[in-house]
Amino acid sequence: MEYQVKTEEFTGPLDLLLHLIKEKNMDLLDLDVSIICDQYLAYIETMDPSYLEAMSEYLVMAAWLIEMKSRLLLPKEHLDEEDDYEEKRQEMIRKLIEKNQINEVIQEFEEAYNQRQMMFSKMPTLDQFSSEVEDQLPDNLEVYDLISAMQKILKRKMAQSPLESKVARVEISIAERCEQIETFFSMKKGQLVDFEDLFDEGDRYFAVVTFLSVLVLVKNQKLVITQEENFDRIYLKGKYYE
Amino acid sequence: MNKNEYLSIIEGMIFLSGDEGISVKQIGEALELSLQEVMMYVDELIHMYQKKEVKGFEIVNYGGYFKMVTLLKHKQYYQSLFKENVAKLSKSALETLAIVAYYQPITRVQIEEIRGVGCEAMVRKLCAKALIKEVGRSDAPGRPILYGVTDVFMDAFQLTSLDELPKLKEISDDFDEEDIFNTKYKEKNPNED
Amino acid sequence: MNKNEYLSIIEGMIFLSGDEGISVKQIGEALELSLQEVMMYVDELIHMYQKKEVKGFEIVNYGGYFKMVTLLKHKQYYQSLFKENVAKLSKSALETLAIVAYYQPITRVQIEEIRGVGCEAMVRKLCAKALIKEVGRSDAPGRPILYGVTDVFMDAFQLTSLDELPKLKEISDDFDEEDIFNTKYKEKNPNED
Numbered sequence: 001m002e003y004q005v006k007t008e009e010f011t012g013p014l015d016l017l018l019h020l021i022k023e024k025n026m027d028l029l030d031l032d033v034s035i036i037c038d039q040y041l042a043y044i045e046t047m048d049p050s051y052l053e054a055m056s057e058y059l060v061m062a063a064w065l066i067e068m069k070s071r072l073l074l075p076k077e078h079l080d081e082e083d084d085y086e087e088k089r090q091e092m093i094r095k096l097i098e099k100n101q102i103n104e105v106i107q108e109f110e111e112a113y114n115q116r117q118m119m120f121s122k123m124p125t126l127d128q129f130s131s132e133v134e135d136q137l138p139d140n141l142e143v144y145d146l147i148s149a150m151q152k153i154l155k156r157k158m159a160q161s162p163l164e165s166k167v168a169r170v171e172i173s174i175a176e177r178c179e180q181i182e183t184f185f186s187m188k189k190g191q192l193v194d195f196e197d198l199f200d201e202g203d204r205y206f207a208v209v210t211f212l213s214v215l216v217l218v219k220n221q222k223l224v225i226t227q228e229e230n231f232d233r234i235y236l237k238g239k240y241y242e
Numbered sequence: 243m244n245k246n247e248y249l250s251i252i253e254g255m256i257f258l259s260g261d262e263g264i265s266v267k268q269i270g271e272a273l274e275l276s277l278q279e280v281m282m283y284v285d286e287l288i289h290m291y292q293k294k295e296v297k298g299f300e301i302v303n304y305g306g307y308f309k310m311v312t313l314l315k316h317k318q319y320y321q322s323l324f325k326e327n328v329a330k331l332s333k334s335a336l337e338t339l340a341i342v343a344y345y346q347p348i349t350r351v352q353i354e355e356i357r358g359v360g361c362e363a364m365v366r367k368l369c370a371k372a373l374i375k376e377v378g379r380s381d382a383p384g385r386p387i388l389y390g391v392t393d394v395f396m397d398a399f400q401l402t403s404l405d406e407l408p409k410l411k412e413i414s415d416d417f418d419e420e421d422i423f424n425t426k427y428k429e430k431n432p433n434e435d
Numbered sequence: 436m437n438k439n440e441y442l443s444i445i446e447g448m449i450f451l452s453g454d455e456g457i458s459v460k461q462i463g464e465a466l467e468l469s470l471q472e473v474m475m476y477v478d479e480l481i482h483m484y485q486k487k488e489v490k491g492f493e494i495v496n497y498g499g500y501f502k503m504v505t506l507l508k509h510k511q512y513y514q515s516l517f518k519e520n521v522a523k524l525s526k527s528a529l530e531t532l533a534i535v536a537y538y539q540p541i542t543r544v545q546i547e548e549i550r551g552v553g554c555e556a557m558v559r560k561l562c563a564k565a566l567i568k569e570v571g572r573s574d575a576p577g578r579p580i581l582y583g584v585t586d587v588f589m590d591a592f593q594l595t596s597l598d599e600l601p602k603l604k605e606i607s608d609d610f611d612e613e614d615i616f617n618t619k620y621k622e623k624n625p626n627e628d
Binding site for chain 3: 249254260290296298310312319320322340367370411425
């Protein structure tokens with residue numbers, strides 16, 4: 001028998017046992033300890049001994065199987081021993097059945113999980129509405145609240161960073177901003193736009209770049225600035241669409 | 243306030259709540275509506291979304307929290323907007339999670355009995371991932387910690403409630419003491435040994 | 436891909452872009468469309484939203500960035516939704532607390548860098564609730580205030596030491612197949628957890 005075994009394929013000795021039982025087309029309920037014990041040992045011999053810690057769990061199971069098998073070989077004179085064996089065998093079967101039940105659904109779990117990883121949402125935007133009514137602290141806080149909050153932050157830091165993220169936007173050039181503003185006005189089709197609308201977002205750097213970009217666009221005759229009187233609102237209009 | 247107004251506000255609430263989601267109870271308290279009324283409106287909203295011809299996202303219910311998520315079939319277009327972010331779960335992690343989901347509340351030792359391996363590190367890790375959490379203490383000697391799954395888990399596995407877990411395969415009817423005793427002395431097949 | 440499909444995906448993109456919004460250029464690059472095509476689709480999308488009878492949010496164009504925002508006339512309902520009360524701390528409060536607990540001593544600007552949003556009001560609020568406090572001054576220019584968590588915080592979360600929190604590494608690490616090698620077999624002792 002040529003086995004190529006890696007411990008990583010199995011999550012533990014029970015997994016390996018189930019695998020062997022399936023390979024042998026054995027009914028779980030008819031589990032033949034004697035046969036499976038030999039199979040199991042053959043497998044173990046091919047395992048990579050460098051994973052000593054993981055191996056140890058498999059060895060404990062091996063020792064247990066050998067003990068079970070040796071009991072079978074003993075003369076069956078003592079009924080007590082006999083019952084003990086059967087009890088252990090049933091316990092083993094019960095464990096294997098439970099393990100098998102879980103193994104059967106794991107794939108479904110994994111699919112649901114992987115799908116969900118591909119469905120995205122946005123960051124909550126609640127801060128703007130948040131207000132406070134009480135100074136008291138809730139009494140049902142748990143550490144889990146902190147952990148899940150931290151998870152969310154880390155996940156967001158990893159996932160929710162669009163290619164041209166905030167960081168990239170901070171470093172936006174005047175040329176880029178000019179292009180954005182031009183696009184913006186080309187969609188406004190000659191409407192007047194409040195100058196301040198361009199500054200709704202972003203930090204000071206963004207505002208400076210936007211301001212300079214507007215000047216550049218006016219100089220290049222892409223935009224027209226209008227203001228009725230001193231200190232009146234300033235309006236902009238795309239010149240191209242005039 | 244008429245129905246469309248309620249529907250609009252609820253749509254806005256779900257939108258604002260983002261990936262956190264919002265519960266029927268939260269909506270009901272803010273709008274002074276009964277849970278039944280909120281459920282009715284939310285159901286109608288979900289139904290409206292299902293019928294939409296232009297649909298970039300839909301309303302889902304994960305563990306009682308309604309939230310908007312983009313459609314699976316469009317994933318490739320959104321992926322180009324995001325950095326690689328797929329966090330894989332190992333087989334051992336999935337197995338441990340499944341056991342907690344089906345048998346909760348459950349102690350670490352009970353998990354180990356089903357898995358057949360020690361789980362201390364794994365349980366700690368799943369707690370750190372907020373996928374499971376302490377839900378109490380068992381009455382057993384030593385009062386060991388009981389674990390259960392969290393709303394992060396419900397979201398990660400797209401579950402509305404634990405009733406939706408795939409059914410565990412029934413143990414065949416003939417699994418009773420009698421049969422096990424009867425099959426015990428089965429002749430060994432010489433080809434198999 | 437037909438028009439509705441394009442419209443759907445663009446709707447999803449604007450949704451995902453959240454507060455930041457998304458530019459015509461970004462959409463065009465992701466979908467390999469010309470700016471003119473994208474503008475045509477976005478215009479149509481905005482038009483569709485304008486006609487909606489149930490509308491919790493709309494698409495706006497702020498300085499070249501398209502984003503979805505809720506309607507001003509519904510503001511009061513959203514305010515009552517996100518009111519903090521005795522029953523719960525807001526998610527933003529919890530996030531800020533978690534960051535302070537993990538990274539303390541930490542300045543406000545550092546918190547903002549991690550959360551990705553401004554936190555001035557929140558930091559003030561948490562100080563008022565005595566959950567965090569000033570613990571010193573940073574050596575950085577301007578000598579900004581450093582914050583840390585308080586005894587009130589420890590009590591509220593039933594912590595005796597911050598060591599009880601899972602390590603940041605465990606929170607952020609990926610699962611890998613090495614898991615099983617990290618769990619040591621232990622003799623089962625029925626009295627032990």
